[in-house]
């Protein structure tokens with residue numbers, strides 16, 4: 001292991017998942033947060049993640065748990081799975097995570113700092129500038145930002161050669177990819193160390209040797225979803241037929257409208273509204289009509305799987 005002490009900045013949805021997964025894989029983990037109030041919000045998240053790991057490990061020990069749709073590769077490999085070992089690792093992880101209010105204490109002796117604060121440009125600039133003089137000489141710093149390029153903050157950190165992006169997906173115990181992306185000033189040595197760390201916490205590391213907005217997944221996914229919605233709003237076809245074309249034609253398990261329901265129509269709407277406001281998009285999809293169609297569905301409460309209805313219906317169970 002090239003890193004020992006891992007520090008999370010922000011204990012929100014992703015920060016708490018990354019903290020738990022890193023502790024599960026044997027790292028010494030601290031989450032820094034600004035106030036007692038933040039601890040009150042993060043601890044229940046850690047409790048819920050712990051329960052999810054325990055429940056998932058128990059399901060992985062049953063025949064249905066072996067299904068590729070259920071198995072959580074972030075937790076264990078199928079051929080070496082031991083329920084007892086995984087449960088012991090989860091218990092140890094849960095008890096070992098430190099919650100720290102002092103930034104100075106949190107950053108002391110840190111090998112890797114993972115910034116997982118809210119997606120707010122000014123607050124990220126402020127954080128890096130405040131933390132720069134407190135970082136240990138050896139500390140490598142990464143951002144989990146989904147939409148902001150690391151080059152925007154590299155100089156704030158005071159160590160641009162040791163700064164890059166490490167981008168996780170939500171539910172990292174199951175969706176275990178980690179996109180590792182340089183910015184122009186990143187030294188390859190630290191790029192390789194972060195790739196290695198991603199492997200050590202059971203992620204599949206996906207290297208990006210150039211900065212790219214949207215990383216790999218969203219660079220592929222967003223155009224697919226945009227095309228699908230364009231085919232719908234321009235009256236070419238319907239969601240079921242478009243999904244069938246994609247699924248049967250490529251062997252993919254789900255189609256774009258099923259993906260939209262999983263992602264949630266609120267997020268899809270925000271992206272479409274942003275695209276509609278940028279007139280010089282490379283492909284002139286009917287973004288304004290797409291945004292209007294999504295807004296109408298959102299106003300009816302049809303926001304996707306979590307609401308029980310989006311482009312498809314998901315039954316009573318999901319309506320809770």
Ligand SMILES: NC(=O)c1ccc[n+]([C@@H]2O[C@H](COP(=O)([O-])OP(=O)(O)OC[C@H]3O[C@@H](n4cnc5c(N)ncnc54)[C@H](O)[C@@H]3O)[C@@H](O)[C@H]2O)c1
Nearest residue numbers: 010011012013014015116117118119123144145146168170
């Ligand atoms: N939610 C996702 O699915 C997802 C997936 C991949 C990456 N991300 C990225 O991860 C980052 C965090 O997203 P999230 O969904 O966990 O957000 P979140 O809102 O759940 O959590 C944000 C955390 O940052 C803390 N925070 C906010 N401002 C702060 C400040 N000034 N100083 C210190 N802490 C501060 C909040 O208290 C909270 O704990 C974002 O950059 C986002 O783009 C999110």
